[in-house]
Amino acid sequence: MASSPKAVVLLSGGLDSATCLALAARDGFDLYALTLRYGQRHAAEVDAARRVAERQGVRRHLILDVDLAAIGGSALTAIDLAVPKGGLAAGIPSTYVPARNTIFLAIALGWAESLGARDLFMGVNAIDYSGYPDCRPAFIAAFEQLANLATRAGVDGERFRIHAPLQHLTKVEIVRQGLALGVDFARTRTCYDPDADGRGCCLCDACRLRLAAFAEVGVADPAPYQDLVIAVPP
Amino acid sequence: MASSPKAVVLLSGGLDSATCLALAARDGFDLYALTLRYGQRHAAEVDAARRVAERQGVRRHLILDVDLAAIGGSALTAIDLAVPKGGLAAGIPSTYVPARNTIFLAIALGWAESLGARDLFMGVNAIDYSGYPDCRPAFIAAFEQLANLATRAGVDGERFRIHAPLQHLTKVEIVRQGLALGVDFARTRTCYDPDADGRGCCLCDACRLRLAAFAEVGVADPAPYQDLVIAVPP
Numbered sequence: 001m002a003s004s005p006k007a008v009v010l011l012s013g014g015l016d017s018a019t020c021l022a023l024a025a026r027d028g029f030d031l032y033a034l035t036l037r038y039g040q041r042h043a044a045e046v047d048a049a050r051r052v053a054e055r056q057g058v059r060r061h062l063i064l065d066v067d068l069a070a071i072g073g074s075a076l077t078a079i080d081l082a083v084p085k086g087g088l089a090a091g092i093p094s095t096y097v098p099a100r101n102t103i104f105l106a107i108a109l110g111w112a113e114s115l116g117a118r119d120l121f122m123g124v125n126a127i128d129y130s131g132y133p134d135c136r137p138a139f140i141a142a143f144e145q146l147a148n149l150a151t152r153a154g155v156d157g158e159r160f161r162i163h164a165p166l167q168h169l170t171k172v173e174i175v176r177q178g179l180a181l182g183v184d185f186a187r188t189r190t191c192y193d194p195d196a197d198g199r200g201c202c203l204c205d206a207c208r209l210r211l212a213a214f215a216e217v218g219v220a221d222p223a224p225y226q227d228l229v230i231a232v233p234p
Numbered sequence: 235m236a237s238s239p240k241a242v243v244l245l246s247g248g249l250d251s252a253t254c255l256a257l258a259a260r261d262g263f264d265l266y267a268l269t270l271r272y273g274q275r276h277a278a279e280v281d282a283a284r285r286v287a288e289r290q291g292v293r294r295h296l297i298l299d300v301d302l303a304a305i306g307g308s309a310l311t312a313i314d315l316a317v318p319k320g321g322l323a324a325g326i327p328s329t330y331v332p333a334r335n336t337i338f339l340a341i342a343l344g345w346a347e348s349l350g351a352r353d354l355f356m357g358v359n360a361i362d363y364s365g366y367p368d369c370r371p372a373f374i375a376a377f378e379q380l381a382n383l384a385t386r387a388g389v390d391g392e393r394f395r396i397h398a399p400l401q402h403l404t405k406v407e408i409v410r411q412g413l414a415l416g417v418d419f420a421r422t423r424t425c426y427d428p429d430a431d432g433r434g435c436c437l438c439d440a441c442r443l444r445l446a447a448f449a450e451v452g453v454a455d456p457a458p459y460q461d462l463v464i465a466v467p468p
Contacts, residue, residue: 066300071341073348099344102384106340107305110333114307139383146376150336150368 004030006117007163008108011035011061013048014190015210016166019178020123021056023165026181031058032115034108038100039069044198048189055184064107073098085193085203101134105143109160113151120147121163127170140164171213179219186222199224238264240351241397242342245269245295247282248424249444250400253412254357255290257399260415265292266349268342272334273303278432282423289418298341307332319427319437335368339377343394347385354381355397361404374398405447413453420456433458 007029011017024031033056035049046063053061068074074097101124108120124135133139144162148154166174178185190210191200200207202225214221241263245251258265267290269283280297287295302308308331335358342354358369367373378396382388400408412419424444425434434441436459448455 062304064301064304066341067298068344070296070298071345071348073344096386097344098347098386099340099381099384102380103337103340103344106333106337107300110302110307110331110337111305113332114305133386133389134384136383139380142376142380142383146336146373146380147333149370149373149376150333152330152332152367155367 004028005119006030006032006059006112006115007119007121008032008034008112008115008117009058009121010104010108010123011049011053012123013045013050013052013188014123014206015171015178015185015188016123016125016174017049018052018056018123018183018185018188019174019181020121020166021052021058022178022181022183024119024121024163025056029119029121031056032111032117033058033061034104034111035061035063036104036107037063037065038097038103039067044189044191044194047198048187051187052184055187062111066103066107068097068100068103071098074100084205085201087205087208096132099134101132101139102143105147105162109147109151112160113153118153118158119161119163121165123166124164125166125171125174126168137164137167140167171209172216175213175217175219179217184222188223190223195226197224199226201225202227238262239353240264240266240293240346240349241353241355242266242268242346242349242351243292243355244338244342244357245283245287246357247279247284247286247422248357248440249405249412249419249422250357250359250408251283252286252290252357252417252419252422253408253415254355254400255286255292256412256415256417258353258355258397259290263353263355265290266345266351267292267295268338268345269295269297270338270341271297271299272331272337273301278423278425278428281432282421285421286418289421296345300337300341302331302334302337305332308334318439319435321439321442330366333368335366335373336377339381339396343381343385346394347387352387352392353395353397355399357400358398359400359405359408360402371398371401374401405443406450409447409451409453413451418456422457424457429460431458433460435459436461 007024009021011033033053147160190206192204192206193201241258243255245267267287381394424440426438427435
């Protein structure tokens with residue numbers, strides 16, 4: 001019996017990456033989940049990634065440190081920059097981490113090559129992408145091209161495939177997809193600025209997008225939040 | 235007076251990156267040196283990078299940890315894989331670290347974006363490249379394209395430039411160039427498998443290429459080696 005092909009799946013512990021992991025499982029891949037601990041303000045995301053990986057029955061979950069706080073430039077890693085909570089604004093928000101997805105995909109590529117995996121999954125999302133340049137389809141396509149020049153596999157004529165199955169889905173569609181695949185969203189965390197217990201703030205862009213999506217689907221978001229939310233416009 | 239443009243320069247502490255740093259200085263850039271401590275077997279390289287950065291008068295030297303030993307697949311980071319010492323062979327050697335240059339450039343890109351630098355320097359070398367796929371000109375060109383899709387600067391219509399000024403030089407030409415620019419090669423380290431005192435083994439591919447180049451230039455290599463070397467064929 002041929003064994004399943006391996007896939008490396010970037011797993012942040014959020015709603016998108018949990019759904020992406022479930023899609024890779026549905027497609028028959030043997031799962032290798034990769035979580036980068038990059039100097040986020042909080043550990044809640046990494047704990048969530050552990051719970052999601054366990055539930056999905058991954059073959060291995062690698063948690064790797066890379067200190068992006070040292071390079072600066074983002075409200076997500078800097079103590080002295082506030083996470084914006086005034087609602088979605090035009091342009092690239094201060095929570096953008098310079099070149100984060102490039103760095104994450106590069107490390108995933110290295111692990112994939114070492115494992116003999118040729119498929120990488122990432123839960124980026126071009127519609128509700130909140131203004132990040134490295135969530136666009138053109139970025140994913142350019143990375144795939146790079147991957148095949150950067151590696152031993154590329155030299156040997158094999159191809160890496162970068163899967164971004166959420167790319168053209170809205171947040172509402174992602175929630176529906178995840179629910180259909182049995183994702184336990186209670187295990188996921190999305191907030192950019194949770195409290196010490198890992199409860200969401202309800203006000204950052206990530207909370208707003210997530211809560212609005214669950215509201216539209218008509219399902220209660222099972223993740224914990226700091227306050228009872230009546231209705232937060234996205 | 236306009237200030238000099240900033241450049242992020244990848245600095246391993248070897249002969250190539252020291253020469254690359256000197257070239258960036260010659261071109262008038264304000265230097266930000268980046269050294270990645272990625273789980274190499276030895277610390278000699280990082281110490282060398284510190285000495286080289288100090289001598290070149292860099293504005294800042296950032297040493298950042300990223301544990302590539304955790305992703306496996308290379309004799310340079312694994313304790314249980316031997317560094318080959320039998321002389322240069324065809325194909326990609328076991329010292330290849332999966333996707334290393336992609337990961338290094340990605341982190342350099344993030345720092346550059348955060349600093350407001352638009353120029354990245356890397357001392358890769360396509361001629362004496364020892365068989366690594368991620369030293370080829372096509373790889374560098376693909377990364378430059380990716381950089382401009384991956385970043386805020388790219389969205390704003392600015393351009394990143396990836397400089398690989400050693401790309402088409404032989405090791406002999408690099409040594410000559412470095413000597414002409416006053417690089418103190420005594421501060422650099424190249425060996426893949428140095429002893430506890432940081433002295434080169436003379437037998438790994440990196441030592442062989444370096445020693446042969448100094449021999450051809452007719453200058454004694456001022457770096458320390460474990461044994462007196464008469465003549466080691468490359």
